[in-house]
Amino acid sequence: MSHVHLPPSWQLSERLATPESAWLDRRRLLASLGLAAAGLALGGDLLATTGCFREPSPADILRPALGARFAGRFPAPRNPAYGLGDDRAPTPEIIAGKENNFYEFTIDKWAVWELAMPWARRHGVDPWTIEVAGLVERPARLDLDDLFTRFPLEERLYRFRCVERWGMQVPWTGFPLARLIDHCRPLGAARWVRFVCFDHPDTLPGQASRPYFPWPYFEALRLDEARHPLAFAALGIYGHALPMQHGAPWRLVLPWKYGYKGPKAVVRIEFTAARPPTFWNTVAANEYGFYSNVDPGRPHPRWTQRSETDIGTGEMRPTLRYNGYPEVAALYRGDEV
């Protein structure tokens, strides 16, 4: 039964309010009948043509979506200024790689990898173009060579916190977002930066099945937040380029904010004078604010944020203000939502 991704009970409640509860019940039923492989087949094209399902190897599950391209850029030197302290251990790679949020594929976080892997195999993320637009000196287009070779790469261990009350610790490879922003040369009037993700309603199963969401996924930061040294453009994880489920070929990581502030598979960067809207704030403003800094004192309407569970150890621990990165406090008055 190792290939059945049944969530532990503490993770169930967040899904019961969704239309997906029917799907979950179906999976549990299949599992209890010993037909888990049939359930998995619904997730993609992993059922071998023989009709006999075999769990892909961890190497397959975690394989970079870019294959061997840019493999020579990894592993990058670890920046010792960004560690976890001694109270937390890095999350096992296979656990982080099989529990994801990536609604373009599915809202079932234990099935993202099953769908992302075949999508990347069929459609690929190479070539990839990032359009730089808005209040910039010179609107431009960046390609994978720009992204992977223009900036020195480094590895950082970061805490990561999802609003759904789970946390993990992972090594990201990339460069400070500030370097990319400086490279884009925003004009003085630019105060905000907006990010837009890939958009393939014809092939991304989560976009196709949920047309009522305001696709493509979009996020935004105030320019000084985006320039903070902690704000990171991630091209890799665990010492290699990103597998699709983590947002290949690149994504943002803002470790003091809830995870949804870090868009995956970004194709557009736009500098603006007015604050841009964001995907989750547009969908449910009462649940997801613009700033979304991790704050144990500000409960989400459906989840207290006082504590969180580590997806690696299962351990419950108190949530830390700014997720344990107090150095960002200087960016805020403290009451931003």
Ligand SMILES: Nc1nc2c(c(=O)[nH]1)N[C@H]1C(S)=C(S)[C@@H](COP(=O)(O)O)O[C@H]1N2
């Ligand atoms: N394009 C896109 N980016 C996204 C999401 C998404 O659904 N689509 N989910 C967000 C959420 S809610 C979280 S918690 C993180 C999860 O990142 P991980 O799967 O690499 O852990 O990605 C964020 N970025």
Ligand SMILES: [Mo]
């Ligand atoms: Mo999340």
